[in-house]
Each structure stands twice: as structure tokens, then as C-alpha cells.
Amino acid sequence: MNNKELYAQQGVAMTCRSFEEYQSMFMLDKATLAKGKILDIAAGASSFTAECIHRGYDAMACDPLYKLNSEQIYEFGQQQLLIASEKLSSKKEAFVWNYYHDIQQHDDIREHSLDKFIESYKNDMDREVYVNAMLPNLPFQDDMFSCVICNHFLFLYQEQFDYSFHLAAIKEMIRVTKKGGIILLYPLVGFKDELYPHLDNLQQELSQMCVNVSIRTTEFRFLPSADGMLAILK
Numbered sequence: 001m002n003n004k005e006l007y008a009q010q011g012v013a014m015t016c017r018s019f020e021e022y023q024s025m026f027m028l029d030k031a032t033l034a035k036g037k038i039l040d041i042a043a044g045a046s047s048f049t050a051e052c053i054h055r056g057y058d059a060m061a062c063d064p065l066y067k068l069n070s071e072q073i074y075e076f077g078q079q080q081l082l083i084a085s086e087k088l089s090s091k092k093e094a095f096v097w098n099y100y101h102d103i104q105q106h107d108d109i110r111e112h113s114l115d116k117f118i119e120s121y122k123n124d125m126d127r128e129v130y131v132n133a134m135l136p137n138l139p140f141q142d143d144m145f146s147c148v149i150c151n152h153f154l155f156l157y158q159e160q161f162d163y164s165f166h167l168a169a170i171k172e173m174i175r176v177t178k179k180g181g182i183i184l185l186y187p188l189v190g191f192k193d194e195l196y197p198h199l200d201n202l203q204q205e206l207s208q209m210c211v212n213v214s215i216r217t218t219e220f221r222f223l224p225s226a227d228g229m230l231a232i233l234k
């Protein structure tokens with residue numbers, strides 16, 4: 001592990017955050033969720049979409065993982081939970097624990113979320129809620145979604161994906177978002193807890209696309225410097 005890394009990560013991990021974690025990270029309110037169709041991009045085994053549907057919202061999710069069947073995702077998810085738990089245990093003091101309190105509660109939230117995801121993945125398969133798709137290309141029509149969320153993918157993996165990937169991915173998100181819709185991206189830091197270095201450039205380039213780009217503060221804290229999200233209003 002690089003000493004500066006708070007969390008050693010090779011390749012892209014598969015995580016399973018809960019609806020409540022998303023709600024806290026993005027400070028989501030009912031009005032935003034109820035406005036129209038929601039898309040969770042790089043959704044992994046998160047139960048956000050399942051729980052949105054359960055609450056009556058119109059939500060769907062996409063991830064390249066959805067080429068796998070539910071048993072394969074469950075097995076992979078269990079392995080990933082163990083790996084994440086071990087990594088967090090070895091660097092416990094580097095994180096802020098007000099939300100999860102301790103590793104056991106963190107792991108319990110994720111186990112429960114994985115179960116909810118798998119149940120929905122099996123039940124909602126026929127309704128095309130879970131779409132196998134990979135940024136920077138999305139298989140959706142223009143102007144489809146009122147709320148597009150991408151949690152713990154883009155800027156977290158700033159060492160594996162370059163600026164042109166990030167720009168292309170966000171332009172694609174803008175394409176599928178309705179006028180008046182919102183795109184929310186979190187966190188803005190990588191695994192060394194360092195802010196994405198091209199944020200100013202990115203904001204400038206995106207601003208030329210008739211969207212309003214801003215950084216919103218979130219009260220959620222785990223990676224110490226992950227206190228902001230990128231909000232793009234189309």
C-alpha cells in the first residue's frame with residue numbers, strides 16, 4: 001500500500017451502500033427523488049434503487065456488473081464486504097466514524113443492503129430496473145432522468161481514469177438528464193483523501209454546456225476530506 005493511501009484499492013471495487021447512506025451523502029430530500037425518473041450510475045450492489053422503488057419512487061440503476069446473475073453478484077458482494085472490512089480495520093483511525101460508529105455497524109449496514117439489492121435484482125429483473133452499462137456510454141435516450149446519481153465511482157478512481165474519461169462520462173450523464181434535472185457526484189476525493197485536481201477545469205468546461213455546476217457541502221463524513229459533491233443542474 002502506498003503510505004499516503006487511506007484505502008488500498010486496485011481495480012474498481014464493488015460496494016453495496018444503503019438508501020440511508022446515499023441520502024446522507026447527497027443530502028437527498030423527497031422533492032428531488034419524487035420529481036421524476038432516478039438513475040443510479042455505477043450502482044454496484046447498492047440497495048438505493050431497490051429502496052427507492054419500495055418508497056414509491058421511479059428508479060433504475062446501471063453498472064457493468066449487471067451482466068452477472070444474482071448468485072454471482074451475491075458471492076462477489078460477500079467477498080468484497082470481507083475485503084473492505086479488513087482494509088478498514090487496518091486503517092480505522094484514518095476515517096471519521098460519526099455515521100457508522102464502528103466497523104461492525106458499517107458491515108451490518110452493508111450486509112443488509114446487499115441482501116435488499118439481491119432480492120430486488122431477482123424480482124425486478126423483468127422490468128429492466130438493472131441495466132448492464134458502462135460509462136462513458138449509456139444506453140438511454142436523451143433527457144430521460146430527473147435525478148442522476150453516481151456514488152463512489154468517478155473521482156474516487158482518479159488514478160485509474162483520466163480527465164478525458166471523466167469529462168466524457170459527465171457529458172453522457174448530462175445528455176440523459178432532463179432539462180431542470182440534477183446530476184450529483186460524490187465524493188470529490190480519491191483514495192489518498194486528495195481533492196480531484198482537475199475540478200476547476202472540469203467546472204469551466206461543463207459550464208459551457210448550458211448547465212449550472214456547483215460544489216455542494218455534505219454533512220456526511222467518512223473519508224476526512226470528502227465533504228463536497230458536484231451538483232450539475234441542467
Ligand SMILES: C[S@@+](CC[C@H](N)C(=O)[O-])C[C@H]1O[C@@H](n2cnc3c(N)ncnc32)[C@H](O)[C@@H]1O
Binds near residue numbers: 153
Ligand atoms: C465502489 S462501487 C460503487 C457502488 C455503489 N454506487 C455504492 O456506492 O455502493 C463502483 C462501481 O462502479 C462500477 N464500474 C466500474 N467501471 C464502470 C464504468 N466504466 N461505468 C460505470 N460503472 C462502472 C463497478 O462495477 C462498481 O460496481
